[in-house]
Amino acid sequence: MEEKSKILVIGATGKLGYHIAEASLKFRHPTFALVRDSAFSDPFKAQKLHSLSNAGATLLKGSLEDEASIVEAVKLVDVVICAVSAKQTSLQKLLIQVIKQVGSIKRFIPSEFGSDPTKVLVSELEDGYNFYAPKVEIRRLVEAEGIPYTCISCNFFMRILLPSLVQPGLKAPPRDKVTIFGDGNTKGVFMKESDVAAFTITAVDDPRTLNKVLYLRPPGNVCSLNELVEMWETKIGKKLEKLHVSEGELLEKIRGTSFPANFEMLFIYSAFIKGDHTYFDIESSSGVNGTGLYPHLEYTTVSEFLDTLV
Amino acid sequence: MEEKSKILVIGATGKLGYHIAEASLKFRHPTFALVRDSAFSDPFKAQKLHSLSNAGATLLKGSLEDEASIVEAVKLVDVVICAVSAKQTSLQKLLIQVIKQVGSIKRFIPSEFGSDPTKVLVSELEDGYNFYAPKVEIRRLVEAEGIPYTCISCNFFMRILLPSLVQPGLKAPPRDKVTIFGDGNTKGVFMKESDVAAFTITAVDDPRTLNKVLYLRPPGNVCSLNELVEMWETKIGKKLEKLHVSEGELLEKIRGTSFPANFEMLFIYSAFIKGDHTYFDIESSSGVNGTGLYPHLEYTTVSEFLDTLV
Numbered sequence: 001m002e003e004k005s006k007i008l009v010i011g012a013t014g015k016l017g018y019h020i021a022e023a024s025l026k027f028r029h030p031t032f033a034l035v036r037d038s039a040f041s042d043p044f045k046a047q048k049l050h051s052l053s054n055a056g057a058t059l060l061k062g063s064l065e066d067e068a069s070i071v072e073a074v075k076l077v078d079v080v081i082c083a084v085s086a087k088q089t090s091l092q093k094l095l096i097q098v099i100k101q102v103g104s105i106k107r108f109i110p111s112e113f114g115s116d117p118t119k120v121l122v123s124e125l126e127d128g129y130n131f132y133a134p135k136v137e138i139r140r141l142v143e144a145e146g147i148p149y150t151c152i153s154c155n156f157f158m159r160i161l162l163p164s165l166v167q168p169g170l171k172a173p174p175r176d177k178v179t180i181f182g183d184g185n186t187k188g189v190f191m192k193e194s195d196v197a198a199f200t201i202t203a204v205d206d207p208r209t210l211n212k213v214l215y216l217r218p219p220g221n222v223c224s225l226n227e228l229v230e231m232w233e234t235k236i237g238k239k240l241e242k243l244h245v246s247e248g249e250l251l252e253k254i255r256g257t258s259f260p261a262n263f264e265m266l267f268i269y270s271a272f273i274k275g276d277h278t279y280f281d282i283e284s285s286s287g288v289n290g291t292g293l294y295p296h297l298e299y300t301t302v303s304e305f306l307d308t309l310v
Numbered sequence: 311m312e313e314k315s316k317i318l319v320i321g322a323t324g325k326l327g328y329h330i331a332e333a334s335l336k337f338r339h340p341t342f343a344l345v346r347d348s349a350f351s352d353p354f355k356a357q358k359l360h361s362l363s364n365a366g367a368t369l370l371k372g373s374l375e376d377e378a379s380i381v382e383a384v385k386l387v388d389v390v391i392c393a394v395s396a397k398q399t400s401l402q403k404l405l406i407q408v409i410k411q412v413g414s415i416k417r418f419i420p421s422e423f424g425s426d427p428t429k430v431l432v433s434e435l436e437d438g439y440n441f442y443a444p445k446v447e448i449r450r451l452v453e454a455e456g457i458p459y460t461c462i463s464c465n466f467f468m469r470i471l472l473p474s475l476v477q478p479g480l481k482a483p484p485r486d487k488v489t490i491f492g493d494g495n496t497k498g499v500f501m502k503e504s505d506v507a508a509f510t511i512t513a514v515d516d517p518r519t520l521n522k523v524l525y526l527r528p529p530g531n532v533c534s535l536n537e538l539v540e541m542w543e544t545k546i547g548k549k550l551e552k553l554h555v556s557e558g559e560l561l562e563k564i565r566g567t568s569f570p571a572n573f574e575m576l577f578i579y580s581a582f583i584k585g586d587h588t589y590f591d592i593e594s595s596s597g598v599n600g601t602g603l604y605p606h607l608e609y610t611t612v613s614e615f616l617d618t619l620v
Contacts, residue, residue, distance in 0.1 A: 030368060054314075
């Protein structure tokens with residue numbers, strides 16, 4: 001019989017978590033989801049849960065704030081994947097203590113799933129902006145407790161900024177004028193959630209990803225604003241008028257707005273001006289490249305995503 | 311996502327139960343096993359549990375005598391398959407009450423897995439011989455509680471009498487003399503456990519088997535003692551000397567021995583003299599034929615089994 005690790009997904013009714021639970025089932029892992037009682041009375045979440053359960057996921061009632069429920073759930077599985085939202089990052093502390101106590105978890109994937117929080121340069125920008133600090137704290141706690149882990153650095157999800165061609169406030173790509181932030185040459189990374197989920201599930205049983213960060217930077221998904229605009233112009237067969245916003249002007253706008261209203265601009269500043277996604281090389285002591293490890297995995301490129309918007 | 315019912319196997323460290331858990335995993339059902347704490351300290355059972363767990367089964371600690379453990383387990387699944395030994399038949403009563411209370415089980419397979427206990431003619435033979443009475447009681451209880459069920463009537467397991475060519479006390483088929491019980495023309499049925507397991511798992515989600523007995527009588531697995539001996543003679547290229555034991559002589563021997571020491575003779579009497587496996591036709595109101603429903607399922611025939619003994 002083929003060996004299959006058992007996977008617990010926390011946050012399975014969330015956007016990424018749902019894809020992770022789906023991928024876990026697709027790759028034939030026994031799949032469990034820790035679900036709050038209240039989720040069953042939310043029609044949208046209930047539908048997701050129904051779909052996951054039908055496909056074979058086992059729903060366990062509980063939450064990150066209910067220790068007994070975490071203990072029960074963690075005891076049933078080999079792998080824990082946490083995909084809670086950024087604002088719930090610190091709730092993982094109790095989970096980490098439970099994983100430490102139970103002692104049988106072979107891999108823990110904490111809820112990072114963005115830029116590598118230990119690498120971002122933008123994090124010290126604003127006093128009230130502590131998006132990454134709790135993620136760093138959680139990473140350090142996992143390391144200190146000696147829990148086997150893998151962190152997934154997938155950078156941007158395509159649904160966040162790509163539908164507007166990185167134009168804050170727009171819902172669709174512009175067809176006349178486009179704003180370029182900075183010089184437009186710094187490269188960011190966009191990944192589709194379902195692709196992140198497939199890489200994550202593929203990584204959980206791989207000894208090469210043990211206690212490492214898995215960086216997702218697939219060819220076709222790394223591009224600058226200038227490249228992005230040019231790609232779009234080719235697809236719609238029309239040149240756009242370029243407006244330019246300098247680093248100083250962007251910073252001023254960010255400071256004139258408060259988090260989270262300014263999050264799109266903050267993310268643009270982080271990725272396309274500071275270069276948080278790509279300024280550093282992957283060090284083999286601490287990181288691995290997803291597409292290098294798993295060349296067989298298919299993924300949606302930026303160009304393919306833009307095709308759906310033409 | 312493909313729909314997959316979740317299956318709880320009770321008795322997964324037993325001979326049949328292990329094959330059922332294996333088949334459940336093979337057919338990609340989320341698979342759970344209710345396991346006594348003591349099983350983990352039995353090296354043989356622990357190895358089976360390790361193998362099932364590695365292949366993806368979730369082991370839940372508990373037993374049929376621990377109500378809380380059954381409630382927890384039953385809540386996690388859609389289907390319960392009980393494969394406990396005949397002497398534990400009555401322990402299913404608490405399980406049935408729990409299934410009734412929890413109310414979400416779509417199919418229950420009680421531990422019958424032999425001759426249909428409601429059909430056997432031999433059951434009233436001996437005062438102390440109540441092998442089938444508890445199974446009938448359980449079937450009636452399941453029906454009375456309105457629990458959706460399927461019973462599996464698989465008749466003999468090949469490992470019981472076939473290795474000796476139905477010669478009580480022998481460990482291998484005879485090569486000189488063979489005893490024929492009765493006239494040798496009454497047909498019995500032999501099934502391999504792993505095949506019974508595959509038919510069982512295939513049946514659990516099938517509306518055609520709801521509240522029915524699934525009878526396993528595959529072509530190639532139904533044969534009389536005379537046919538069995540002839541098949542063996544052909545395989546070894548030698549005629550055997552036939553000894554004959556009449557119904558009366560066999561009964562006398564059975565009565566001179568006590569249960570369970572006389573169980574081989576009792577089973578021979580039941581199948582090859584009374585015809586308990588095959589004397590009745592399958593009534594469509596209460597039963598279905600396994601090979602009729604699932605012609606794609608492969609199985610080991612009596613001839614193929616005998617080939618391994620030549």
